[in-house]
Amino acid sequence: MSFRKQSDGKWLLDFYPEGKPKGKPAKRIRKTFSTKGEAIAYENHVMENIHIKPWLDGKEDRRKLCDLVTQWFDEHRVTLDDGEKREGTMEFACLSMGDPSAHEFDATMFSNYRKKRLSGEIARTARVKQVSPRTMNLELAYFRAVFNELKRFEHWKLENPLLNVRAFKSEEAERAYLEYEEIEKLLEECLKSRNDSSYWVASLCLATGVRWEEAESITTKRIKNLKVSFFKTKRNKNRTVPISNNFFDSLPKPEKPGRYFNPCYSDFRKAVERAELDLPDGQLSHVLRHTFASYFMMNRGNILILQRILGNTDIKMTMRYAHFAANHLEDAIRFKPLERKK
Template sequence: MAVSKLPNGKWQAQVFPNGRDGKRIRRQFATKGEALAFERHIKDQAQDKPWLGEKTDKRRVRDLVTAWYNAHGVTLADGEKRKGAMEFACLAMGDPLATEFNAKLFSTYREQRLSGKITRSDRVKAVTPRTVNLELAYFRAMFNELKRLDDWTAPNPLENVREFKIAEIELAWLTVEEAARLLEECEKSKAEDLTMIVKICLATGARWGEAESLTGKQISPGKITFIKTKGKKNRAVPISDELYELLPKSRTSKPLFTGCYSAFRSAVKRAGIELPDGQLSHVLRHTFASHFMMGGGNILVLQRILGHTDIKVTMRYAHFAPDHLTEAVQLNPLNLISGSKMAAQRSTMQYFSTIYEMLCV
């Protein structure tokens, strides 16, 4: 299919709607625009299959991303983030047609992301397997949602693509001594609200953003109610009378505190606390959960306090329970062997003790 200018000044559209071996259609037009419009018209006609009662889906994957976002993604807390990640991936893969998008194409893209050949910023070159696992999850969820909405009828092209296995990350948490040092450094900070926000996080397990954005209407005697949470559900967490007395009592809908995350980062550094990359914002939440379980707290109660929709997320803290897997101490084979030897020794001692008593009679 091509459009070319003829010696007589006119424009010719030459189209093979069914391939080079099929019928050729040629038309001449006064302008190039008319010739291009005719070419598109013939191509569209060739793709339509009226005898099948349907048309070929000519949308690109990016069009599906937009459709997904407008119909569903806009309601998600991270919808914009997902949309941006998928749009970047689409362009990096050559902006493919949705009908041509397949596991091989995504796999090649994934390899290039891991090697650093495809990057979203100069700051980060090669990404981690966790990042590409998230991108895979975004695309799979998008196709599944569009199928539920009857906006995609073909199979999910990434249905059988497996995620990379990644090692479980140990969640960082603070000891009582470290938490005390941190509070001391917070008191020295110029950020007036820093200490209060840190205390709220330590006392309730709140996310940093949840505590930082609190309004007066969310605070009442004996509890704080967190709204607009990640899980989309409000949750009320009890607090002590002492903490309640320290909190501002304004009953407004405006935030009580001024943002001070940078000051928090500085306080952690001054306290001499070293944390793994990416765990600063949640370290107080992890600290609450860890000490809750170490104190004998119930895992289901912890799930409700933290607002987890999936118990598997809360189970990350189960190993902090004092009786967690204690059967391993009594029932391991080494202990059984040692126990057998001790039992044999006791039996031998009892035997000789009995003989000795008989001889002394």
């Protein structure tokens, strides 16, 4: 019973806002009032605002948003290659939003933060780089994942506050590839580097379509029977790509088992500068992967095979190269209206 009149004439309000579960602690409110009407009004006020002050194991949940990020990171860091990067990104976002409590955080708060981030307001005050819509889409995905994962394990009982927030529509980034003359010029410049590993790593990227870091860290155990195996990749997909006999014979063989190449990314960057290649932002070494995929399709390769070689989980990622297919280009000429009219 919620209300009870006491011997002194006052009314006692005694109830559990979220109900009393069996065998578990729960928030209990006991409060006295001069009249029954005051007690009823207070109970109604508590129930109307329970979503603002939710309860956790019988106590008011006072966790900060950054506490949820830390809890998510502690429980899931082993499953993510970029867990520390995500945690750092979200901690910066929490501070930029004023270090809110978890239950104050909502779509409006994130939307205002996103607007300030894109306008450069936060960049000027915090002395960080201004970000793109794509970066903010990633942050939106990070926070959504935190609430979804904690809700899955019953560490968060309410709905995901960003459930209905839409990501920005962003233009597909330009994906450049190298012409034959540019490939030769780049490899020539790599050979001029003090560290010739840059030449061989670039060549391996062009021969297999792998990412720079995957090629640079290749070991003797992973090249066998004219096949190169890649493990612990970006998408956590193990894959094997064949190489030609000539390419394998030309590779410098280490004197003892271990890594084939020395770290050489800075040498590659300088080689690109000397070759005077005009590349889109963020595609310094990735242009080698794009070049492999583009020529694969231009030479009538199967797009499903390309997906397996690149290790793309989603075929949509591989379909970005479909327009390079030879028959695609031929059909654009054969089936245009003027040709049909002739």
